[in-house]
Amino acid sequence: MRVINEAEMSRTDWNELAELALKRIRAAGAEYGDIRILDSTTQVVHGEDRRIAAIRDMRDSGFGVRVLYHGAWGFAASSVMSLEEIPRVADLAVEIAKGSALLATERVQLAPEPVYVDAVVTPPRVDPFTVPLEEKTKLLLETMEKLHAHAGVARSNATLWARRDLKLFASTEGSRINFDLLAVHGDLEATAVHDGRFASRGFNTPHLRTGYELITDANFLAEAPRVAAQAVEKVKAPPVEAGQYDLILDPEHLSLTMHESCGHPSELDRALGYEANYAGTSFLTPDKLGTFRYGSPHVNLVADNTEPETLAATGFDDDGVACQKWDIIREGIFVGYCTNREVAPIIGQNRSRGSNRADGWGSVPIVRIANIGLAPGQAKLEDMIADVKRGIYIEGHGSFSIDQQRYNFQFGGDAFWLIENGKRTHMLRDVIYHGITPEFWGSCDAVADATHRQRYGFITCGKGQPAQSGWMTHAASHARIRKVNVIRGEAGP
Amino acid sequence: MSEERSATQAKLTSREEFQFLTDLVLKHSTGEHTLVALHDVYSGTTRFANNQIVQNVNVRRVSLAVTVAFGQQHGTASTTDLTAGAVQETVHRAEEIAKVAPPDPEYLPPVEPQSYPQRPSSRPETVRAGPDRRLAYAREAIELCKTDNLRAAGIVSSSVATVGVAASTGLFAYEERTGARFSLTAMGENSTGWASNEHRSIAHLGVTERTRVAIEKAKRSADPKEIPAGRYTVILEPAAVAGLMTWLMWMLDAKSYDKGTSPFSGKLGERILDQRLTLKNRPDHADLLGSGFTWEGLPSNDFAWIDAGVLKQLDYDRFTAKEHQVEVIPTLDAPCLSGNGSTVSSVEELVRNTPRGILVTNFWYLRIVNPTDLTLTGMTRDGTFLVEDGQVTTGLRNFRFHESPLQALNQIEAFTAPMEASSSETGKLLVPAIKIRDFNFSSVTRF
Numbered sequence A: 001m002r003v004i005n006e007a008e009m010s011r012t013d014w015n016e017l018a019e020l021a022l023k024r025i026r027a028a029g030a031e032y033g034d035i036r037i038l039d040s041t042t043q044v045v046h047g048e049d050r051r052i053a054a055i056r057d058m059r060d061s062g063f064g065v066r067v068l069y070h071g072a073w074g075f076a077a078s079s080v081m082s083l084e085e086i087p088r089v090a091d092l093a094v095e096i097a098k099g100s101a102l103l104a105t106e107r108v109q110l111a112p113e114p115v116y117v118d119a120v121v122t123p124p125r126v127d128p129f130t131v132p133l134e135e136k137t138k139l140l141l142e143t144m145e146k147l148h149a150h151a152g153v154a155r156s157n158a159t160l161w162a163r164r165d166l167k168l169f170a171s172t173e174g175s176r177i178n179f180d181l182l183a184v185h186g187d188l189e190a191t192a193v194h195d196g197r198f199a200s201r202g203f204n205t206p207h208l209r210t211g212y213e214l215i216t217d218a219n220f221l222a223e224a225p226r227v228a229a230q231a232v233e234k235v236k237a238p239p240v241e242a243g244q245y246d247l248i249l250d251p252e253h254l255s256l257t258m259h260e261s262c263g264h265p266s267e268l269d270r271a272l273g274y275e276a277n278y279a280g281t282s283f284l285t286p287d288k289l290g291t292f293r294y295g296s297p298h299v300n301l302v303a304d305n306t307e308p309e310t311l312a313a314t315g316f317d318d319d320g321v322a323c324q325k326w327d328i329i330r331e332g333i334f335v336g337y338c339t340n341r342e343v344a345p346i347i348g349q350n351r352s353r354g355s356n357r358a359d360g361w362g363s364v365p366i367v368r369i370a371n372i373g374l375a376p377g378q379a380k381l382e383d384m385i386a387d388v389k390r391g392i393y394i395e396g397h398g399s400f401s402i403d404q405q406r407y408n409f410q411f412g413g414d415a416f417w418l419i420e421n422g423k424r425t426h427m428l429r430d431v432i433y434h435g436i437t438p439e440f441w442g443s444c445d446a447v448a449d450a451t452h453r454q455r456y457g458f459i460t461c462g463k464g465q466p467a468q469s470g471w472m473t474h475a476a477s478h479a480r481i482r483k484v485n486v487i488r489g490e491a492g493p
Numbered sequence B: 001m002s003e004e005r006s007a008t009q010a011k012l013t014s015r016e017e018f019q020f021l022t023d024l025v026l027k028h029s030t031g032e033h034t035l036v037a038l039h040d041v042y043s044g045t046t047r048f049a050n051n052q053i054v055q056n057v058n059v060r061r062v063s064l065a066v067t068v069a070f071g072q073q074h075g076t077a078s079t080t081d082l083t084a085g086a087v088q089e090t091v092h093r094a095e096e097i098a099k100v101a102p103p104d105p106e107y108l109p110p111v112e113p114q115s116y117p118q119r120p121s122s123r124p125e126t127v128r129a130g131p132d133r134r135l136a137y138a139r140e141a142i143e144l145c146k147t148d149n150l151r152a153a154g155i156v157s158s159s160v161a162t163v164g165v166a167a168s169t170g171l172f173a174y175e176e177r178t179g180a181r182f183s184l185t186a187m188g189e190n191s192t193g194w195a196s197n198e199h200r201s202i203a204h205l206g207v208t209e210r211t212r213v214a215i216e217k218a219k220r221s222a223d224p225k226e227i228p229a230g231r232y233t234v235i236l237e238p239a240a241v242a243g244l245m246t247w248l249m250w251m252l253d254a255k256s257y258d259k260g261t262s263p264f265s266g267k268l269g270e271r272i273l274d275q276r277l278t279l280k281n282r283p284d285h286a287d288l289l290g291s292g293f294t295w296e297g298l299p300s301n302d303f304a305w306i307d308a309g310v311l312k313q314l315d316y317d318r319f320t321a322k323e324h325q326v327e328v329i330p331t332l333d334a335p336c337l338s339g340n341g342s343t344v345s346s347v348e349e350l351v352r353n354t355p356r357g358i359l360v361t362n363f364w365y366l367r368i369v370n371p372t373d374l375t376l377t378g379m380t381r382d383g384t385f386l387v388e389d390g391q392v393t394t395g396l397r398n399f400r401f402h403e404s405p406l407q408a409l410n411q412i413e414a415f416t417a418p419m420e421a422s423s424s425e426t427g428k429l430l431v432p433a434i435k436i437r438d439f440n441f442s443s444v445t446r447f
Helices: A012-027 A085-102 A133-148 A213-218 A220-236 A251-266 A381-386 A437-442 B015-028 B084-100 B124-128 B131-147 B207-220 B238-250 B254-259 B318-323 B347-352
Strands: A032-048 A051-069 A072-078 A117-121 A153-171 A176-194 A197-204 A243-249 A301-304 A325-330 A372-374 A390-395 A400-402 A408-411 A415-420 A423-428 A431-436 A444-447 A454-463 A468-476 A479-488 B033-049 B052-070 B073-079 B151-167 B172-187 B192-199 B230-236 B277-281 B304-307 B335-339 B356-370 B375-388 B391-395 B399-403 B412-415 B419-421 B429-431 B434-444
Touching (some): A012 A085, A032 A133, A051 A085, A051 B084, A133 B084, A176 A213, A176 A454, A197 A220, A243 A251, A251 A325, A251 A400, A251 A408, A390 A431, B015 B033, B015 B052, B015 B151, B033 B131, B052 B084, B052 B131, B124 B151, B124 B172, B131 B151, B131 B172, B131 B207, B238 B375
Parallel strands (some): A051 B073, A117 A176, B335 B429
Antiparallel strands (some): A032 A051, A032 A153, A051 A072, A153 A176, A176 A197, A400 A408, A431 A479, A444 A479, A454 A468, B033 B052, B033 B151, B172 B192, B277 B335, B375 B391, B412 B434, B419 B429
């Protein structure tokens, strides 16, 4: 990410609106306030069954004002960007905060953070919004044709997605941060039908803060024949026999496993009960910090919101805290949380980890999973497979479900291959594995080296009330987990 | 703040203003067909945890979407800026997309003008409700929990929206819709209890009654015991039934049915559920969230989707409906599942008539495991109890289940009359509590 001079991105009208809101907040006697002004553009080109089903270009602009008054929060937001609406919304935020203060038993104390005047921009090689739509629709149509060219494929879809966020963060503490952020993604999928069953196989780029070069480099047309062939092979594959297997999990698959079983339980607001009514709490309670064995010594899960191109690497979070890198699990021991300025002091930490993010101008920022990734090990993938007598190699995402404290989980995948006597053999279908989080990670006995590392992003991580969609990237090399319970994913007799 | 509108409340787009916006769009559009969709919402949520407010928000969001078509080529652009210049620019963006979009063989022009039944979609008490009302409800829930040494976490929310659809065909639909929600998790040392409601009227949330239910569940499930996974008779409370039904309803897509990628393929006209069960759309029902029209401007209606266990309807897009010569597309905005024949009066009576079973308050994180047979998985949550000899004897550690509603809802032993149900994973439904035999719990968790 390139950090540029603020003057390059100065938006005079936004600055005036921000100053008006902050002046109002200060005059009301609030101890803290901030405003985020956003102008987001999202373009979606979606193909389905050999046709372009939708092209949408969505502009979404507005502002949100957050106020801390007598230790209690108020937030108000509006899509009407005018000199009349700013005072109405700022006053409403103050009024709401005063109401919250009536029920406050513990006053919110924000962890200190330096004041920043800065600007952050994603440096794409190819701006996705300048790529002609004709080029995009042609790519998707040709991709779907290649998917349908394979006998047995009944349905197809392919999508290109791009987003630009222009944002100003301004606080009563003096921070003024401008953002110009991009994100890009593309995917394709084939669904095959056979003998009354159907199964899908997909390919997708990660969601990354890059330009359209991400799509070009992904080479959909080269991937489509493989995806189609594997969809057909998958639907015709024998079902898995239930039992214990050693699993080799690919980086894309692990991105979801890490997200659900490590990412969410390491959110401190969950551990403190803030999400008890919706997303849930966490088995990683503060008393376990620094001592709890979460996994084997092979398991090092690192939060890195500074890695270029990743979704949570936005320079600063929505508290105005600089992005950081820190350990969540070190050699199997739980050592770190994702935090914001509000919750970090509650467990005695004097600085936020900078993981407070909102999904738009109309949402209040909440603690979010960072870019948590599995640190590479020393193993070679071929050696890891060779050392498996009876196992399953799993790629991609499938069915997933986990309890609200993040102990009991169950995952499927997008594609499965049986491993017998050290060799990856034929595909399987209906593979589901389940376990208890610390037992599962405790059975990890190998992680592949950095040459196998890949990144996958999420933009639909649900949390908060009203529900918000969080964005983050999870990177990993392949991991081997021994003796995992596998069942067949069907209703049964 | 008083319940009356004050200077800090937002004024939403009126019918006349939507008509003005529509005229503005149609005036500037050069497309063969133009569709305009308005969604203007003012919503507030007061969120609490650990017996105090942790989030208190009010948001006004207005958006206008314009779809323009030249022949079979179409494009859509939207904006949250309703100034004349921005609206005009949005029309232009939609036109630019449509001009280069490949012809879509499934595109159909906007529908012709329709007549709409009046639905009970808006309640004045919800329109008037503001942060003070939400705060009062939150305070009540918190105080009741504190009395029982429990921690309260939950939300009180309310919203008012104006929604419109109009088109160059002369189509014009406009409606005000309100919504309110209360959800509470009462937390003990090692147990939780939950209750929730969603309604057009904020006065109908039943905060006191539902708070007491959540408290009772938290207290009764203290020190939960672990019993092995396996097949059990279960009594599913309405929220749990709603979870199963929601996934069933989501999979009724007609195009997937045609392509052989639906769990229902080949089953239209066949019995898929217990013959005592009927699923109807009831948009007139005051306790459901029916609305007057769909996003395309089609009127809502009251078809039976599953009649006496037989699948009668599919969820049609307009193209597939035309292919099948379906003239009136059924809507499913206000689902009501009911049981024919003898019902029991309450969940308590279902418990009294059960020698041994498990009472389930709610399901969590439901997902499809196998789309061919609609096998689902999920966890029990916030109140799972062992029933022995007609009585709740202890709280239980939560289970993971593996079941298809197409199988479980054919193993019914008894049911109540439909009751209100909503959760974080469902919309608002009316469904019975149902006793089901041989329900498959596949594993147990640690709490």
